[in-house]
Amino acid sequence: LLIGDPAKAHAKLGWKHETGIDGLVKDMMAADLLIMANAPVLHNA
Numbered sequence: 001l002l003i004g005d006p007a008k009a010h011a012k013l014g015w016k017h018e019t020g021i022d023g024l025v026k027d028m029m030a031a032d033l034l035i036m037a038n039a040p041v042l043h044n045a
Contacts, residue, residue, distance in 0.1 A: 009015040019027070 006015065006017055
């Protein structure tokens with residue numbers, strides 16, 4: 001389980017998140033699929 005609190009980043013850096021959980025999952029899945037599509041082990045299976 002990953003739990004984060006962006007309060008410190010906001011207080012010190014003025015940072016605020018722009019991506020919700022749905023967007024985060026979508027981005028992570030797209031990156032994983034790209035890695036797997038280019039994995040040599042899958043091309044030789």
